[in-house]
Amino acid sequence: MKILDKINLEKLIGILKQDGYKVIGPVIKDGVILYDEIDSIKDLPEGWEDEQEAASYRLKKTNDKSLFSYVVGPQSWKKFIFPQRLRLWKAKREGKGFSVNSTKESKPKYAFFGVRSCELNAIFIQDKVFNNGMFADSYYNEVRDNILIISVNCTRSAGTCFCVSMKTGPKAKNRFDISLTEVIKNEEHYFVLEEGSPRGSDITTQLETMDASEVQIKEADDAINNAALKMNRSMNTAGLKELLYSNHDHPIWAQIASKCLSCSNCTMVCPTCFCSNMEDTTDLSGNNTERWRRWDSCFNLDYSKVTGGNFRTSGKARYRQWMTHKLASWIDQFGTSGCVGCGRCITWCPVGIDITKEIENLRNSPMPITK
Numbered sequence: 001m002k003i004l005d006k007i008n009l010e011k012l013i014g015i016l017k018q019d020g021y022k023v024i025g026p027v028i029k030d031g032v033i034l035y036d037e038i039d040s041i042k043d044l045p046e047g048w049e050d051e052q053e054a055a056s057y058r059l060k061k062t063n064d065k066s067l068f069s070y071v072v073g074p075q076s077w078k079k080f081i082f083p084q085r086l087r088l089w090k091a092k093r094e095g096k097g098f099s100v101n102s103t104k105e106s107k108p109k110y111a112f113f114g115v116r117s118c119e120l121n122a123i124f125i126q127d128k129v130f131n132n133g134m135f136a137d138s139y140y141n142e143v144r145d146n147i148l149i150i151s152v153n154c155t156r157s158a159g160t161c162f163c164v165s166m167k168t169g170p171k172a173k174n175r176f177d178i179s180l181t182e183v184i185k186n187e188e189h190y191f192v193l194e195e196g197s198p199r200g201s202d203i204t205t206q207l208e209t210m211d212a213s214e215v216q217i218k219e220a221d222d223a224i225n226n227a228a229l230k231m232n233r234s235m236n237t238a239g240l241k242e243l244l245y246s247n248h249d250h251p252i253w254a255q256i257a258s259k260c261l262s263c264s265n266c267t268m269v270c271p272t273c274f275c276s277n278m279e280d281t282t283d284l285s286g287n288n289t290e291r292w293r294r295w296d297s298c299f300n301l302d303y304s305k306v307t308g309g310n311f312r313t314s315g316k317a318r319y320r321q322w323m324t325h326k327l328a329s330w331i332d333q334f335g336t337s338g339c340v341g342c343g344r345c346i347t348w349c350p351v352g353i354d355i356t357k358e359i360e361n362l363r364n365s366p367m368p369i370t371k
């Protein structure tokens with residue numbers, strides 16, 4: 001473990017940029033923390049933290065100069081690897097036929113700066129979705145292969161976090177290139193740095209670091225443990241798959257649907273959701289056409305429209321599908337739960353539907369016996 005000061009944190013961003021990385025990190029925009037390109041630590045949300053509860057998000061000034069006191073905002077890193085809108089190909093009319101423009105566009109080389117442990121786990125989950133043997137997504141994998149990950153361990157938890165119960169946080173355990181833990185104690189402000197890959201070590205050797213003392217490592221560990229201890233929400237995952245599979249006809253789905261607006265916010269903010277749709281467009285001349293992929297949601301009525309009809313016409317069916325897929329059939333499909341406990345779907349649901357509470361309600365209300 002090493003110690004990095006703020007001057008060298010700035011230097012780290014410079015090295016990444018020199019190496020050709022587009023550095024993406026947390027910035028304040030539109031009153032929330034978003035992920036966007038950064039040039040300097042001056043772009044980071046110094047002295048800001050977030051307060052989150054069901055259907056509520058606020059940024060609040062802190063009394064210190066912490067750079068990573070916020071937890072997570074509405075966006076996740078998926079927007080860079082699985083973009084919201086992506087042109088898949090374009091074609092031009094030629095006589096009675098057409099030709100497809102197969103020019104390969106160069107892919108960005110990203111350094112993700114400030115990835116939380118739950119988000120790192122969400123990236124691993126999306127890796128399973130998009131790097132899936134014969135169904136591998138070429139755009140995703142080309143971008144993903146070049147991403148450098150600098151994770152930042154959480155030293156605060158938001159009111160909607162439940163990563164501890166999902167075993168996805170608050171400390172990043174592996175598959176990062178560099179991990180940082182911010183420590184502010186008395187007049188000291190430093191980062192405990194851990195190298196996680198040869199690429200991370202190469203970069204670290206270009207920085208001025210010091211070996212971390214036992215006291216400094218303990219300060220960092222205590223700060224992370226504090227975030228875990230203060231986490232108010234949890235999800236009991238024992239037998240969860242079986243619970244959901246055996247409650248397809250439970251009245252709880254209608255109760256949730258009576259609140260749910262089918263707005264799709266929960267799926268847009270979720271770092272693992274991956275529904276998409278295709279759109280073909282032509283210009284006014286009729287000579288040029290493009291095929292675009294854009295994010296979609298299983299909460300949208302048209303998403304379940306197929307030849308012959310729609311197999312999920314009710315809000316009840318759509319919420320049940322989302323939760324059952326996320327927490328049960330995802331395990332059969334990809335060998336992992338689809339939830340990392342980031343809490344975004346709770347914060348950004350306009351009516352405050354809480355996935356942890358709904359699971360608890362389901363556990364505590366046995367299926368009524370019908371005669």
Ligand code: SF4
Binds near residue numbers: 340
């Ligand atoms: S389901 Fe909710 S808590 Fe779980 S990963 Fe998605 S947004 Fe986060």
Ligand code: SF4
Binds near residue numbers: 262299
């Ligand atoms: S965010 Fe809330 S209201 Fe909107 S679709 Fe999801 S559960 Fe329903």
